[in-house]
Amino acid sequence: MRIHVCLSAGLCLLAEKDVRADTIVLKNGRRIEALSVEVQGDKVRYLTEAGELALPKSMVDHIERGGLAQMPASTAAGAANLAITPPTIEPTGVNAAVESGAVHDGAVDRGFLATLASEARSGAGDANEKAALAYHAAAQFELSRGDMEKALTDERTALTYAPEHPVMLLNVAYLHLRRSEYKQALEYLERAQRVAPENPDVPKLAGWAYYGMNKLEQAVAEWQRALKLRPDAEVQAALEKAQRDQQEEENYRENESSHFTLRYSGEAEPGLAREVLRALETHFSTIESELNYTPPDSIGVILYTRQAFADITRAPGWVGALNDGRIRVPVQGLTQLTPQLSLVLKHELTHSFVRQKTRAAAPTWVQEGIAQWMEGKRSGVNAPMLLQAYDAKQAMSLKDLEGSWLRLSNPVAAYAYAWALANIEYIVRVDGMSDVERILDRIAAGSATETAVRDVLHSDYTDLMQSTAQYLRKTYGN
Numbered sequence: 001m002r003i004h005v006c007l008s009a010g011l012c013l014l015a016e017k018d019v020r021a022d023t024i025v026l027k028n029g030r031r032i033e034a035l036s037v038e039v040q041g042d043k044v045r046y047l048t049e050a051g052e053l054a055l056p057k058s059m060v061d062h063i064e065r066g067g068l069a070q071m072p073a074s075t076a077a078g079a080a081n082l083a084i085t086p087p088t089i090e091p092t093g094v095n096a097a098v099e100s101g102a103v104h105d106g107a108v109d110r111g112f113l114a115t116l117a118s119e120a121r122s123g124a125g126d127a128n129e130k131a132a133l134a135y136h137a138a139a140q141f142e143l144s145r146g147d148m149e150k151a152l153t154d155e156r157t158a159l160t161y162a163p164e165h166p167v168m169l170l171n172v173a174y175l176h177l178r179r180s181e182y183k184q185a186l187e188y189l190e191r192a193q194r195v196a197p198e199n200p201d202v203p204k205l206a207g208w209a210y211y212g213m214n215k216l217e218q219a220v221a222e223w224q225r226a227l228k229l230r231p232d233a234e235v236q237a238a239l240e241k242a243q244r245d246q247q248e249e250e251n252y253r254e255n256e257s258s259h260f261t262l263r264y265s266g267e268a269e270p271g272l273a274r275e276v277l278r279a280l281e282t283h284f285s286t287i288e289s290e291l292n293y294t295p296p297d298s299i300g301v302i303l304y305t306r307q308a309f310a311d312i313t314r315a316p317g318w319v320g321a322l323n324d325g326r327i328r329v330p331v332q333g334l335t336q337l338t339p340q341l342s343l344v345l346k347h348e349l350t351h352s353f354v355r356q357k358t359r360a361a362a363p364t365w366v367q368e369g370i371a372q373w374m375e376g377k378r379s380g381v382n383a384p385m386l387l388q389a390y391d392a393k394q395a396m397s398l399k400d401l402e403g404s405w406l407r408l409s410n411p412v413a414a415y416a417y418a419w420a421l422a423n424i425e426y427i428v429r430v431d432g433m434s435d436v437e438r439i440l441d442r443i444a445a446g447s448a449t450e451t452a453v454r455d456v457l458h459s460d461y462t463d464l465m466q467s468t469a470q471y472l473r474k475t476y477g478n
Contacts, residue, residue, distance in 0.1 A: 086140075180360040269336070323349075
């Protein structure tokens with residue numbers, strides 16, 4: 001995502017940072033902290049760092065309102081962040097008892113899991129079922145905490161004890177989808193289709209996979225099939241989004257290059273489309289070298305008119321371009337590539353690299369800081385305001401900037417971009433791009449971002465912010 005506003009002075013823009021939290025208390029005593037909780041029919045929906053999730057209402061004892069929480073770690077409303085919840089296993093006496101043993105006191109009981117795994121290896125009665133349910137419960141707990149890596153490991157382990165369990169197959173697919181690993185998700189969905197051909201969650205998730213792979217026709221077909229099997233508000237919303245894309249792009253032209261599939265309005269100049277592809281390939285090589293990473297799949301790019309961009313993305317007015325799995329850029333009135341458009345493309349392409357390198361786990365401040373650095377922005381013009389905010393102890397913390405920025409007002413978003421760039425600029429100038437690369441690798445491996453920063457820089461968020469302020473003062477003056 002690329003902002004197209006100028007940063008305004010003043011500290012009043014820092015007021016929008018506190019977010020309230022709710023806690024779901026399950027009947028087995030487990031507690032789940034969430035940004036928000038809403039009861040809808042027989043489901044309890046809650047927003048966490050992993051996105052929007054849901055539980056059967058029958059599993060919930062009560063909901064505690066209040067307390068401070070951080071914003072969720074999703075970025076744009078794209079393929080990686082569709083509001084689709086994972087399939088759940090309906091509670092019974094057996095799985096409730098297993099779940100309470102697997103997860104209690106705010107943690108996974110790995111000893112309990114090891115005991116059930118040992119019983120399963122010995123061939124005891126229903127031991128395989130219990131081991132599968134225990135690891136599934138552990139995966140759901142890790143997912144609620146935003147740890148995709150541990151969640152995926154536990155869900156795959158659950159499958160070793162119940163290899164044809166449809167919900168567990170679907171949950172592995174769901175986790176791959178959350179990590180933008182669409183081809184891997186389809187492998188598990190094909191297995192789920194064989195064992196549960198009438199399960200509506202199979203086409204529901206398959207549509208998500210195809211949407212992420214820029215295969216709109218297949219995505220629409222899967223979601224239409226899902227709705228025939230079961231009415232579902234989540235699927236309906238996703239289908240409408242895909243159909244908006246499909247309708248807008250129906251008469252678009254298409255070009256391809258080594259790493260990109262480009263679609264553009266018939267109103268755009270074919271020569272502009274060719275220049276855009278050439279620029280993208282040049283930027284691809286540069287970013288590939290800087291981040292020591294090559295995205296495995298072709299990247300979708302859409303060139304819109306300004307109105308079509310607003311209609312399709314429904315992004316705030318301050319958003320000048322968007323990457324929600326596909327790079328979406330308004331180019332109305334342009335007949336050739338301009339330096340400004342080239343920088344926008346490089347910024348948005350950086351998001352594709354970072355998203356795929358970290359399996360969609362990089363928080364927004366890391367994403368936007370790296371994207372701005374790659375397009376050539378530096379902190380000089382914004383340093384005085386940032387230092388003023390920092391010295392007045394009114395600077396937003398990096399933890400506050402991990403989540404989505406799409407709800408921020410224009411000035412607060414401008415501040416967020418400037419502070420994200422400043423921190424990445426400090427890391428690159430002092431420690432080198434290799435340290436940024438190592439931080440991204442640790443995030444991809446499942447580390448929380450602050451933990452990754454601490455492992456690489458030997459600094460927590462507070463230390464990093466202080467070092468960034470010192471760097472700004474020394475480099476640009478007070």
